[in-house]
Amino acid sequence: MLNLNRRKFLQYSGAAGAALGTGSWAGLASAQEPLKIGVVYVSPIADIGWTKQHSLGVDAIKAEFGDKVALTVIDNIFMPQDAERVFRELAASGNQLIFGTSFSHGTPMQKVAPRFPKVAFEHCSGIVHLANLGTFEAKYYEGCYVAGASGAHMSKSGKIGFIGGFPIPDIVGPANALLLGAQSVNPDITCNAIFLNSWFDPGKEKEAANTLLSQGCDVICSMTDTATGVQVAGEGGAWSIGYASDMAKFGSGKQLTAFTLDWSSDYVRAAKGVAEGNWKPESRWDGLAGGVVKMAPYNEAIPADVIAKLKQLEADIGSGKIHPYAGELKDQDGNVKVAAGSVLADADIRGMNWFVKGMIGKLG
Amino acid sequence: MAAPVVATGLTLVVGSLLFAALGYDPLATLQAFFIAPLNSLNGLSEWLLKASPLILIACGLAVGFRANVWNIGAEGQLIVGAIAACGVGLFYPNPESPILLPLMVLAGACGGMAWAAIPAFLRARMNTNEILVTLMLTYIATLLLSWLVHGPWRDPAGFNYPQTALLSAAAMFEPFDYAYRLNASVFITVVAVFLMWLFTDRSFLGYKMSVSGAAPLAARYAGFRESSAVWIGLLAGGAAAGVAGMAEVAGPLGQLSPQISPGYGFAAIIVAFIGRLNAFGIVLGGLLMSLLFLGGEAVQMNLGLSAALTRIFQGILLFFLLAADFFIFYRLRRIPEHA
Structure with missing residues (x-):
């Protein structure tokens, strides 16, 4: 074999x-x-x-x-x-x-x-x-980290929500990065995660987004193949983060940014x-350095000094000065997965099947 | 036999008009749709490979449909059959054993039958509606598969992606020639068609089932038990679908992933009705459906037609086929008005 x-x-x-x-x-x-x-x-x-x-x-x-x-x-x-x-x-x-x-x-x-x-x-x-x-x-995780930071700046409840297609490393990793980016701004922030087991199921995604809203999340990021998450968040008065394409026109003016793919x-x-x-x-x-991941224009509601910080963060991740998965990283149970001073190896990033501390939810 | 001819003629006319209206040469398009996919050995191999599961499942389903037992959950029975077969393939102690493949066929049939036995029991004992139960069990089967490939059966060397390890060579049907994908599982379909013909056209049991489908009361007076028709109808469909699932896993797929069937279980229902629930009609129906799939891809690739347009064309053909049937069996008559 x-x-x-x-x-x-x-x-x-x-x-x-x-x-x-x-x-x-x-x-x-x-x-x-x-x-x-x-x-x-x-x-x-x-x-x-x-x-x-x-x-x-x-x-x-x-x-x-x-x-x-x-x-x-x-x-x-x-x-x-x-x-x-x-x-x-x-x-x-x-x-x-x-x-x-x-x-x-x-x-x-x-x-x-x-x-x-x-x-x-x-x-x-x-x-x-x-x-x-x-x-x-x-x-994806580079864009997700920046998006998470923008969410933490704007969140009042200290809770963000994540909707994923499938609990595969390509989605679990960015979900972690979203929270880590947010925690770089507010260490106490948490993230509720829901997986749909489908890339395209607007009905289920709507339910998931409404669940996250009722759990008090006021920033929602959805990594699926629809704009439903952005739409439902906007209708419910919450901030949203788009994925793959700029979804601003679906977000009732509430899309903070989107990490787009080029x-x-x-x-x-x-x-x-x-x-x-x-x-x-x-x-x-x-990622950001090669231009394959690009941040969509930031929402005008974000204060100018915060936007400047986010742009600096983009540049720092691109240059390698900041690594989204830099230690110390703990998993949900508090076990140290990456020691302080080191970063998660590339192979481990692409095989990520664990949630970092502060994520609320289960993989599949 | 007039219906298929009339339907094909009407489809060609309407299809030509449609293609011409959109600026495509109708003749070239029809040629690309129906001839081009079959003008190579590889094309023929792909044609049979795609038709084989459709025909196999449709044969099993038709046994039940003839007795008015509506098993529309063949998709779920296919999935459970595939799970059972793949389980045997992955965990049998000797992965090189020559009896592994026959065991997997058996496991596939048993898996499909077990899944079909649930609605059969509920219908025979409690008179539940088998249409609803078989359909709903399809979703359960999908989730069972999803749980297995995300959890206990996930390939340990697969970067946590939701799929099982690849089956060993002894657990797969060997292609006739490695340049093509067609494999020996097509013979299972041939046998199934023959068995279905024997059962429906030559056996007393098959006759009894047809009677209970056509005239349930008459069947009851004659002493034919309805519950045996339910059991036979559902188990035949389940076994056929389970084996089809096994043939997908041990053939083109080689492993389980969250989605394993391109809707064969549902398409087979259409095939069964195109074939008028008759063994040889089903063979033709399966070949036609398969050609429609391949032709749809061919015109997309060669002429740049959109996928939606090819699906419309497929719909037109099926529509005319069923409509032609209707007008052959029924006559429109003006009923004089009574005051």
Whole structure:
């Protein structure tokens, strides 16, 4: 059975990248025909949300390369059974670069990639690397930390609320960062967390947001694929924090900020690599510094001096001066997980399955 | 047999008008929809792979539907069958054993039947409505699966993501050829179709069930017990769905994750009715549904049609098929008014 840890993955993918070098990809560069790129979305492109942000990345490829690329986009592919067929079909029909945009695309891509060794595969939010399968992911927690700080400045009740899609590390980690950012302003603040076990269930999300409001939370952050959390918070007179897209227009003027995702650099970089024949399977993981995570404009209700502080915080996290998961960190039961003076290792961040002290709620 | 021909003709006409109105060449679109997906070995393999679970489940469901036993929870029975089969695959002491795969098929069937036995018992003993109970048990099955993959069965080497470890090679159906995905589980479907034909068309028990569906009172006078029709109808659907779930886990998936079925359990209900609850009709219905899925993707990929448009086209076809059936079995007649 496959028994790899993250470090081994990184070693393998590094070795694979080095072994490939530029040689085996050079053949693609000479072709005069447009570079064929396939993209698979997990849901239809909506006004806001996860797939919308990916479509902006695809737009960036179009803007950068124009006629030199031919894009094939297929949306609403979630189930692994369907995804494997679609990836295989895209690879067989001559696409030289193929993007998968959801964690659920991972296993199918791992099965298809070895069959098409000349095709470059890029998987967003993936964990496994192969000789021709690279991954890219955002450091959501950096944006969440800043958003949490903004929430603590504005909260009167000292309680913030978090709604998550699934209790997976990509969501649990940012939930912790939200609270840690808030505690950097007010050490006594707490955070109530609810998981929906769905990315898209506005009915359930509305109930969850109302529950958090009735528990006294006056700042609500929702990491799902809808604007429901922002909307319900605004209607209930609470502050809100948007995710993925700027959701200000849904928030009755109460969205403090949003940590938005901009994958343009990932998409353009991969396309450029394949076009120039020097694409390598990388594990890219960027946050505020790389511009993959961006803070939406701060609410005008936030005092100017606080906004200045938040902008400074963005810069400090970007430069590495402040690390959101710097010790000392304790879990819910008070056990020390990160000692003072050290920071949580990257592998542990991406595998985070515990709540920090002050989080109220359970994982799943 | 006129209905499918009329329906197909009407669909092609309306579909062509629709595509032309939106500025797509109707002929090229129809070609991409119905021909292009099947013009390669890989396409044929994908076609059968997608049709196989639909046909298998529809066969099981039709046994019950013929007796007016409405099992619409095949999705849940599929999930429980998949859980049972994957449990055997993951925890059987010898992961290389050649009997592992047959055991998993058995476990899948038993899992599906166990889940279907709950509504069967409640209906036979307490006369509950099996439509509601089977549907609601689907949600329970989904949550059971979610709990397992988030909790006790989570892959210890999987970065805490909600999925089980991959099954060993001996616990998976081997593809006929590694270039394609079709595997031996398609033979299970072939056997199921044959068994269903034997049961419905050649057995006395099958006849009794049809009678209790068509005329419950007559069946009671003839001494056919309603409860046995309920049990057989639900267990057949459960077993078929459970095995289909097993074939997904041991085939294209290789592991459990929070969502494992692209709605096969619900689509199979449509397949059963397109096939008019008849074994060979169901085969055609399953192949048609599967082609509609593949064709929808093909036109999206090749011509850039939106996913919504392809779904409208699929809807038109199903609508005409069922409407044509209706007008064949019923006649519209003006009833003179009485004062």
